[in-house]
Amino acid sequence: MVTKKEHGMKRPVVGIIGNSHLINDQYPAHAGGTMNSEAVAQVSGCMPLVIPPDPRLVSVDELMEVCDGFVLTGGRPNVHPEEYGEEWTEAHGAHDRYRDGITLPLVRACVERGQPFFGICRGFQEVNVAMGGTLYPEIRDLPGRMNHRMPPDGTIEEKFALRHKVTLSERGVFHRLFGATEVMTNTLHGQGIKTPGRRIVIDGHAPDGTPEAIYVEGAKGFTLSVQWHPEWDAANDPVSRPLFQAFGDAVRDWARGKHTDLLKSA
Template sequence: MVKIGIASNHLIHPNPRFDTNYIDYIQIDYVDGLKRAGSLPLVLPLGDPKDAAAYIETVDGLLLSGGQGVTPALYGVEPLREVAETDVYRDQFEIALVKAAVAAGKPVLGICRGIQIINVALGGTLYQDVYKQAGAYLKHNQAPTSWEIPTHHITTTKGSWLNQLLGDRFLVNSFHHQGIHQLGNQLTKVAASDDQVVEAVESTDGNVIGVEFHPEMMIKAHPEFQKIFDYFVDRASNSHG
């Protein structure tokens, strides 16, 4: 069975449920999407970047999930007040995972924050706030609208992986304010919102893909988004041999 590593998030603040008994975790929707695609999900606890290659050796593909903003210093700029929470320990570990997966020729899927960390890992930069820096005008964080409801359209590039899966234009959900600015090495934009925020990418070899929206939140109400997980696991299966 194809094994997919999911990089975990971690609690770093006391909270009513766990107090200071901090945990590594991943939302179950990511696990469900990978299980439905026929893979065995393995949660990778947040660790030391030097261990990233060893973790990647144990899996056939890597999924990077949503979460905090990416630390601006990692792509060479000072933080704006709009950045909100960042977690450099998670950033550094996930960047190391991406580089190890690319070096090993294993597929990578990034979702929301995940597409952003992929871009930074491959030498790209981000808008810390798409409204202030990129002139965005659509609602890119749909809260308090329910997670599974698609709220704005994106348009895909003809012939791209996402175009082949879901068509030219469709609705997606949205929960972000950072976004891709300069694309990382070997990455191409394959979808954008109507206000030109990058909504999906793929690498030259097709092994690295990412989306700015959250398909894992929509797969129960909108089963067509399961195709993203199926496509990714299929690539990992081919890589697995």
């Protein structure tokens, strides 16, 4: 367990983008999954801080001053298709325009400034859209694609179980991080990248060709993002652990006034 202070230094703060929920069908709440906070605190070694995803309550500038890094979490609502130039249809599913109003400008500001962020599932898709990319509304409807959605039945362990491999670019940043060109991951998403945004490098694919791992080319800070959910069992999973450890190292570097460039590290 990471203590509040490590070697006399305060832990850097990681803002975890929350989601909007309705408790008992009537009480509105902002919340973040416990496993996200656990991964940030116990594996990244940072202090987790859940952020209300609403630009009426917080601003990007304020968040970047308070937090040293960000986790763009998964979430049931999708990025609204108007954010990438398409009209909404029922296939696009539920959306959260308030979260769009925080995360998309936050990604662009972090890329410009070099401040680290880690995109997960919806967060992965937000990074692509923020950089000008587009999304498919439903991956499983495409010819030759598998169903990447969360299994409707079973225990939470069964829903987050490893389900397919991801093949990584030879000598790419994810290959160097994992020490392998193939890893096993879970899969709990309906949408996926259609066209990559400007500077978005697709560094890993599922067996059906779905993009699963990306980063922003030329960014000064940590921008790794994945389509799966590495926060599940992050302390023990051999793929999740190095992701959150590398993110924590990047956040600590930022807090000390340095940049972490994984693209140049061995």
